[in-house]
Structure formats: structure tokens, C-alpha cells
Amino acid sequence: MKQVDNQWLRALTAHTPELVIQLATRLTQDWQISYETVPQRGLSLLQLQDSVFHEPYYLGEIPLSTAWVNLKTGNGQNYQGAAQVMSDVPNLATSLAICDAIFMNQLEGWQEVADLIEKGRLIRQEEDKLRGAMLAKTKVDFSLLSQEESDAKS
Amino acid sequence: MLKVDLPGIWQDEVQQQIFRQLLSCMSNPGTIADLSLSLGESTALMGVLATLLDNTVTLHDIHTLVPEGKRRFLNSPTASLSEARFIVADGAIAPDTNFNPNLGTLASPELGATIVLQGRQLGSGKLTLSLTGPGIPSAKESKVTLNGFDDAWFSRRQEWVSAFPLGIDLILVDATQVMIIPRTTQINTV
Numbered sequence: 001m002k003q004v005d006n007q008w009l010r011a012l013t014a015h016t017p018e019l020v021i022q023l024a025t026r027l028t029q030d031w032q033i034s035y036e037t038v039p040q041r042g043l044s045l046l047q048l049q050d051s052v053f054h055e056p057y058y059l060g061e062i063p064l065s066t067a068w069v070n071l072k073t074g075n076g077q078n079y080q081g082a083a084q085v086m087s088d089v090p091n092l093a094t095s096l097a098i099c100d101a102i103f104m105n106q107l108e109g110w111q112e113v114a115d116l117i118e119k120g121r122l123i124r125q126e127e128d129k130l131r132g133a134m135l136a137k138t139k140v141d142f143s144l145l146s147q148e149e150s151d152a153k154s
Numbered sequence: 155m156l157k158v159d160l161p162g163i164w165q166d167e168v169q170q171q172i173f174r175q176l177l178s179c180m181s182n183p184g185t186i187a188d189l190s191l192s193l194g195e196s197t198a199l200m201g202v203l204a205t206l207l208d209n210t211v212t213l214h215d216i217h218t219l220v221p222e223g224k225r226r227f228l229n230s231p232t233a234s235l236s237e238a239r240f241i242v243a244d245g246a247i248a249p250d251t252n253f254n255p256n257l258g259t260l261a262s263p264e265l266g267a268t269i270v271l272q273g274r275q276l277g278s279g280k281l282t283l284s285l286t287g288p289g290i291p292s293a294k295e296s297k298v299t300l301n302g303f304d305d306a307w308f309s310r311r312q313e314w315v316s317a318f319p320l321g322i323d324l325i326l327v328d329a330t331q332v333m334i335i336p337r338t339t340q341i342n343t344v
Contacts, residue, residue, distance in 0.1 A: 024156060033159065037229060038227050039160075095156065
């Protein structure tokens, strides 16, 4: 089974939306782009499960945009791409869907998309490292608490 | 700037224009509104459906009037005839005896279906409807003529709206125009 890289979207969204939109605009300036469904932009309710009773609850509303596009290239071939992103920046989901079509089908300019993904991956790695360090600092060791309780009883 | 082809009826601003016209038609039964300025190359049927439907509103397209490609754009789930919130039908084909739309319940009469009938022409034709009721000035009855609508639709409608507030609302469309007959309107065929 073909392994699908599901981190490319996270890597691209590490950059400013303007950068991604500019790249998508430049790479497709001679192509015809159309939507396969109506692009959506709005709020969505994020449902999670609580860790105690395992009951579902709504964390809150998140901005969500989706797009599904068809690219008709200069030689008349059609290629499709889609994206769903937690953002309400106009044209961002469309630009990501275009990048998806270009990158996955290795269309003209795909190397530029790949380079942007690689740079985004490095940015995300730095962010993850920073967050990991912050999380480690705030970690509470509850085993010490039970030790203190037993000390107090004795 | 990113340029993506998206016909006007799928854009928010155009849908708001159409919605205002539909609201006006609903308030003034028998009024025919011309949507051609908002439609571009689309039909009034698609303009109305694009404006009123989304992924929370079910649709039953009994005569397959919505092309497959456009159906995906509507993003509206398909439901059976008796459960659908919106039903699209060819006005020239009389409803058969099994055509039983959702009339809502006393607790929720708003669940009654809206039937969108596609005909040839609003405002001319052999079939004449005389309308009275809320939204129509009592001093004059509103007469509308129709072409490409079977009169059986209006006799069946009498049954469907007989237990008000239960019932159905009718939206009649031709290529570019729309007219609405809510369940509160009384119809006499002339």
C-alpha cells in the first residue's frame, strides 16, 4: 500500500498564509482552476472525549476552511487536490488544495512546493522541540505526593 | 491574485441577493421575481436550490432535474420523498398517488416539505390560478398564468394544506423567474 505523507499540510501551514497563496497563484497563473465543490469557510465544533468518564464534549469552536479543486494544465490534463485547514484566511484552503494537486501529481513547479514543505517541516520541528521542553518543565510527579502523604501518616 | 472559476450562484453575495428576492416572493404570494441578473448562466432552479440548501437540508430530486456535477455543489443529503425537506419535480408531470410529501407535525409544522416545481413559463400560459390569503391585498385577488405546470399539482396541494398548519410550500420556477405559494395561500384554478 502506498504510504501517504499526512504531514505536508502541517508543514505548509507553518509558513504565513500569504507565502502559500503567492506560491499557488504563481504556479497556476497559466492554468485553469475550478472548484469541484463549493469551498467552505466558517466555524466548526470540535468534539473531544474526556479522559475520566470517556464522555464526548465540545471543546469549542474552531475556524475551518475546506476546498477541493480541479487544475486544468496547459496540455489539457486535469488534476485534483483538496485540503481542510483550521483557518479562516480567504483563499488559504484553496491554495493548499492547489499545492496538494501539484505536489502529489508532480506537476510543473512541484519542487518549489516540496522545498516549502521541507522548510515548514523544520519550523514545525523547532516548535515541537520548544513545546516539548515547556511541557517537560510543567510535568508534575504525583508519585512524590503519595510519598509525602505516607510520610505525614507515619 | 488567485483566480478560481466559481459561478455566481455559489457565491455568498449572489445568494444573498436571491434570498432577498425569495423572501419578498414568500411575503407576497403570486409575485413573480426575475432572477436573471443574479443567475449568470445558471437556471432559476439552481439559483433557488443553491441559496436555500446546504448540508443540513435534505433533497429528493424525483425527476433528476439537478445535474450530477451540480448535485455535489449543493452538498445536500438525499432523502426519501416522504422525509425530504426539499423536493424538486417537473411541473409538467402530474404527481402520482404515491407522491406523499412530509407535511410536518403539529409540534413542528416547519418540517413540512418545500416543493420546487420546474415549469416552462411563469406569467403566461393556459393555466390560471386565482390566489387569496395573507400577503395578497384583500381588495384584489391575485391571478397568475402558468405554462408547463400540470393542474394536478394544485388539486393535490389542496389536500396537503387542508390541515393547517401542516402542509407544504410551493416554489414555482421557469428558466429565470420564481414565484412562491406558501401553505397559507388559497388557490382556485380558473
